[in-house]
Amino acid sequence: MTYPDFSFTITQERGAARLGRLVTPHGTIDTPAFVAVGTQAAVKTLTPEEVLATGAQVIFTNTYHLYLRPGHDLVAAFGGVHRFMGWGAPVMTDSGGFQVFSLGAGLEHGVGKVANIFPGEAGGVLAGAPVRTARPLMKVSEDGVRFKSHIDGTLHTFTPETSIAVQRALGADIILAFDECTSPLHDEAYTARSAERTHRWAERSLRFFQDHPAVHPYPQALYGIVQGGAFERVRKASARTVAGMDFHGLAIGGNLGKTKAQMRQVLEWTTPELPREKPRHLLGIGEVEDIFGAVERGCDTFDCVSPTRNARNGGVLARFDGEQPLPRFRLNIRNARYARDPRPLEEGCDCYTCTRFSRAYVRHLFKADEQLGQRLATLHNLRFMARLMAQIRESLAAGTFDALKRSWLEPVGLGV
Amino acid sequence: MTYPDFSFTITQERGAARLGRLVTPHGTIDTPAFVAVGTQAAVKTLTPEEVLATGAQVIFTNTYHLYLRPGHDLVAAFGGVHRFMGWGAPVMTDSGGFQVFSLGAGLEHGVGKVANIFPGEAGGVLAGAPVRTARPLMKVSEDGVRFKSHIDGTLHTFTPETSIAVQRALGADIILAFDECTSPLHDEAYTARSAERTHRWAERSLRFFQDHPAVHPYPQALYGIVQGGAFERVRKASARTVAGMDFHGLAIGGNLGKTKAQMRQVLEWTTPELPREKPRHLLGIGEVEDIFGAVERGCDTFDCVSPTRNARNGGVLARFDGEQPLPRFRLNIRNARYARDPRPLEEGCDCYTCTRFSRAYVRHLFKADEQLGQRLATLHNLRFMARLMAQIRESLAAGTFDALKRSWLEPVGLGV
Numbered sequence: 001m002t003y004p005d006f007s008f009t010i011t012q013e014r015g016a017a018r019l020g021r022l023v024t025p026h027g028t029i030d031t032p033a034f035v036a037v038g039t040q041a042a043v044k045t046l047t048p049e050e051v052l053a054t055g056a057q058v059i060f061t062n063t064y065h066l067y068l069r070p071g072h073d074l075v076a077a078f079g080g081v082h083r084f085m086g087w088g089a090p091v092m093t094d095s096g097g098f099q100v101f102s103l104g105a106g107l108e109h110g111v112g113k114v115a116n117i118f119p120g121e122a123g124g125v126l127a128g129a130p131v132r133t134a135r136p137l138m139k140v141s142e143d144g145v146r147f148k149s150h151i152d153g154t155l156h157t158f159t160p161e162t163s164i165a166v167q168r169a170l171g172a173d174i175i176l177a178f179d180e181c182t183s184p185l186h187d188e189a190y191t192a193r194s195a196e197r198t199h200r201w202a203e204r205s206l207r208f209f210q211d212h213p214a215v216h217p218y219p220q221a222l223y224g225i226v227q228g229g230a231f232e233r234v235r236k237a238s239a240r241t242v243a244g245m246d247f248h249g250l251a252i253g254g255n256l257g258k259t260k261a262q263m264r265q266v267l268e269w270t271t272p273e274l275p276r277e278k279p280r281h282l283l284g285i286g287e288v289e290d291i292f293g294a295v296e297r298g299c300d301t302f303d304c305v306s307p308t309r310n311a312r313n314g315g316v317l318a319r320f321d322g323e324q325p326l327p328r329f330r331l332n333i334r335n336a337r338y339a340r341d342p343r344p345l346e347e348g349c350d351c352y353t354c355t356r357f358s359r360a361y362v363r364h365l366f367k368a369d370e371q372l373g374q375r376l377a378t379l380h381n382l383r384f385m386a387r388l389m390a391q392i393r394e395s396l397a398a399g400t401f402d403a404l405k406r407s408w409l410e411p412v413g414l415g416v
Numbered sequence: 417m418t419y420p421d422f423s424f425t426i427t428q429e430r431g432a433a434r435l436g437r438l439v440t441p442h443g444t445i446d447t448p449a450f451v452a453v454g455t456q457a458a459v460k461t462l463t464p465e466e467v468l469a470t471g472a473q474v475i476f477t478n479t480y481h482l483y484l485r486p487g488h489d490l491v492a493a494f495g496g497v498h499r500f501m502g503w504g505a506p507v508m509t510d511s512g513g514f515q516v517f518s519l520g521a522g523l524e525h526g527v528g529k530v531a532n533i534f535p536g537e538a539g540g541v542l543a544g545a546p547v548r549t550a551r552p553l554m555k556v557s558e559d560g561v562r563f564k565s566h567i568d569g570t571l572h573t574f575t576p577e578t579s580i581a582v583q584r585a586l587g588a589d590i591i592l593a594f595d596e597c598t599s600p601l602h603d604e605a606y607t608a609r610s611a612e613r614t615h616r617w618a619e620r621s622l623r624f625f626q627d628h629p630a631v632h633p634y635p636q637a638l639y640g641i642v643q644g645g646a647f648e649r650v651r652k653a654s655a656r657t658v659a660g661m662d663f664h665g666l667a668i669g670g671n672l673g674k675t676k677a678q679m680r681q682v683l684e685w686t687t688p689e690l691p692r693e694k695p696r697h698l699l700g701i702g703e704v705e706d707i708f709g710a711v712e713r714g715c716d717t718f719d720c721v722s723p724t725r726n727a728r729n730g731g732v733l734a735r736f737d738g739e740q741p742l743p744r745f746r747l748n749i750r751n752a753r754y755a756r757d758p759r760p761l762e763e764g765c766d767c768y769t770c771t772r773f774s775r776a777y778v779r780h781l782f783k784a785d786e787q788l789g790q791r792l793a794t795l796h797n798l799r800f801m802a803r804l805m806a807q808i809r810e811s812l813a814a815g816t817f818d819a820l821k822r823s824w825l826e827p828v829g830l831g832v
Contacts, residue, residue, distance in 0.1 A: 042786045045788060069780070070780040085777060339490070357502055361500055371460065375461075
């Protein structure tokens with residue numbers, strides 16, 4: 001087997017939006033693309049074949065989780081994450097930074113202290129409030145981050161070098177530089193100091209990546225991560241700094257503000273600073289209106305747990321419930337109104353679930369706590385995302401992106 | 417669509433063992449056959465296509481569960497259980513009796529009283545010990561059984577007429593007469609009185625079945641149930657009585673004793689009393705050695721939750737672990753010894769799981785609480801059962817059943 005090198009080709013531009021092709025050793029990704037999340041080397045409830053059949057082109061697995069369990073060495077011994085999990089298409093891994101910060105109750109030295117770095121993302125805790133916790137799980141220094149495993153309490157250290165070494169072992173096609181992910185609770189001063197440290201970590205990640213060749217017999221691409229929170233000066237400086245480094249692509253991470261309007265603002269500060277020719281990944285975004293907003297502002301790929309996590313809670317993605325547009329493109333299949341509903345989860349959908357099962361049956365499975373219900377909803381939601389992205393790509397090719405966006409968002413009173 | 421009538425043809429007999437073909441409106445079942453259990457109109461974790469792909473020919477769903485949730489009327493409105501769940505092959509339903517008795521803490525009037533009718537099947541409580549419970553969930557009378565829903569505490573009554581009406585609505589190909597399922601805790605006197613009542617219920621079930629045609633546009637077959645516990649006189653009398661009624665087939669139910677040897681003894685009392693030409697279903701049996709024992713004694717079909725339930729707990733069916741025969745034909749995939757094991761769950765197995773994934777990966781999924789692990793183990797275990805049954809049928813055709821049985825049981829020190 002020969003592996004193609006990594007490349008990104010923009011085939012069409014419409015304003016800031018781009019239609020592209022991202023070539024990786026395990027296949028080509030047509031962009032804009034949604035990246036399905038398979039945290040622990042499995043897209044929850046589904047087989048690799050099923051994920052692929054939804055139209056998903058690429059999955060995201062998590063460095064922190066796989067490092068702790070089953071261990072990156074074990075995954076490497078099985079030929080990397082693709083072979084370990086039986087997924088032949090492209091894979092991305094994150095740097096581990098987000099989980100190290102989000103799964104710990106943080107106690108930090110020298111700069112801001114918060115009891116829980118992410119108590120709900122848009123919570124009401126004052127920025128920089130110095131709350132001490134009895135058992136800190138995480139400690140940041142210039143070198144890296146010391147943290148306790150959320151599984152067994154053992155102590156571990158992630159540095160930029162560790163992160164890249166682990167990601168070399170896991171063997172994803174696209175890997176990410178190590179970063180600190182700040183929260184809306186951090187003030188501008190802390191966010192700026194953190195971003196500068198993230199830039200030093202980016203340099204170290206890049207150097208380690210260049211000095212240590214791939215573990216598996218195919219190349220990997222390394223993306224840098226732009227941080228800077230929702231502060232214009234910091235975000236723009238971070239974008240310029242990371243853009244100037246020799247990465248294959250750029251990811252936009254961290255705190256994107258407390259509202260969807262702020263998220264779009266952050267993107268408007270960021271993407272103009274990034275080199276046109278490199279692919280751009282927006283971390284952790286997956287709501288329909290956010291994807292329209294991010295594509296319009298020049299992002300190429302997006303990962304988010306929400307389509308799969310919502311599915312497991314009975315949150316089914318659909319534009320309409322009968323004649324009625326669904327405000328968040330979502331219905332709750334557990335609702336009593338679907339108890340005798342013979343229609344598919346989403347009328348017109350061509351997915352496995354919708355072509356075979358009624359809402360009544362899927363609802364029964366949820367009410368009866370049958371895992372099959374979660375599977376069927378997950379399959380549908382991933383197919384929904386794949387169809388949405390295909391429509392977006394077609395509209396970019398045809399020059400009808402604005403019309404497509406309006407047709408989706410106006411019936412439910414959303415603008416971007 | 418035209419539906420064939422119900423028929424059973426014995427194509428080969430070897431001693432008491434029979435090779436047969438059971439024709440139902442939804443397809444033919446080659447017997448001996450294992451019946452996969454799909455309690456709530458779903459074989460847990462799997463789609464209908466997946467169940468069929470394992471080689472399963474027929475599934476068992478539960479009248480009590482579907483009556484309570486989603487309701488037999490709802491299932492009927494969707495065209496019956498086959499259409500509701502998207503399973504085109506044969507279905508059996510039980511009478512509801514077993515769940516009514518086993519899910520209740522029993523308080524019974526007139527005859528024996530036990531706190532919990534099934535506190536572990538082979539427990540040490542004295543037979544007939546009169547233990548009162550504060551909140552009885554179940555009450556038996558000549559008319560039927562009054563019970564509380566285990567879901568919401570509502571009160572319901574099942575009579576022979578209710579059971580058949582519900583099973584007509586559900587629309588399984590093979591349905592069962594209403595019975596009381598006694599336990600090893602009941603003494604002979606109670607077991608005998610209960611069996612006599614079960615015979616009166618059998619007559620009522622049959623009469624209601626004959627007086628009320630099928631709800632769906634295909635016929636159903638009704639099996640009577642032999643009870644009588646592990647008492648020779650009672651069991652033989654029950655077999656003779658039920659054998660004399662106009663059922664399409666016979667099921668052997670209830671308490672089969674406290675040991676596997678007793679179970680085989682009960683079968684030796686029972687099957688000689690049953691008409692040769694009617695199919696025989698043994699309720700709730702599914703361990704490998706029990707199946708060999710039951711086939712040898714003239715049973716044609718068997719249902720049991722153990723292959724699927726064990727799978728969800730990491731209990732993987734396999735004959736060997738490397739060179740070593742597995743005493744209970746089962747390994748625990750969660751065991752640390754499989755952490756880096758590149759082999760399939762069972763070497764030589766042709767199932768979806770074994771042809772794609774390593775023990776190491778499946779173990780990882782179990783350790784990481786990924787539902788996919790339960791799915792992959794369930795798929796394998798059902799394929800294991802289907803392959804076992806196919807081997808048994810081939811051996812009956814070839815006259816090599818005894819050799820096959822010895823090749824399975826002798827390496828692990830089991831006899832039948």
